[in-house]
Amino acid sequence: MELDPTRAKWTQISAELERRIGAGEYPAGSKLPGILALCGEFGVAQVTARKALASLRERGIIRTENGIGSFVC
Numbered sequence: 421m422e423l424d425p426t427r428a429k430w431t432q433i434s435a436e437l438e439r440r441i442g443a444g445e446y447p448a449g450s451k452l453p454g455i456l457a458l459c460g461e462f463g464v465a466q467v468t469a470r471k472a473l474a475s476l477r478e479r480g481i482i483r484t485e486n487g488i489g490s491f492v493c
Contacts, residue, residue, distance in 0.1 A: 423464075430468050430472040448493065
């Protein structure tokens with residue numbers, strides 16, 4: 421996926437992950453890719469990937485277990 425330079429990267433990553441969850445690529449209970457994997461896939465800094473995951477977590481779409489990873493609710 422190529423990111424649109426006119427929009428915040430974290431919002432695009434968050435939207436893409438939400439799309440994948442909705443499409444069943446990441447079913448309920450499954451683990452999402454880690455921060456470093458997201459950085460590599462989208463070509464962003466760790467802070468950007470963390471902000472994208474935080475957005476999903478705040479909306480109750482995922483839950484995060486420190487030191488383990490993020491999981492689909």
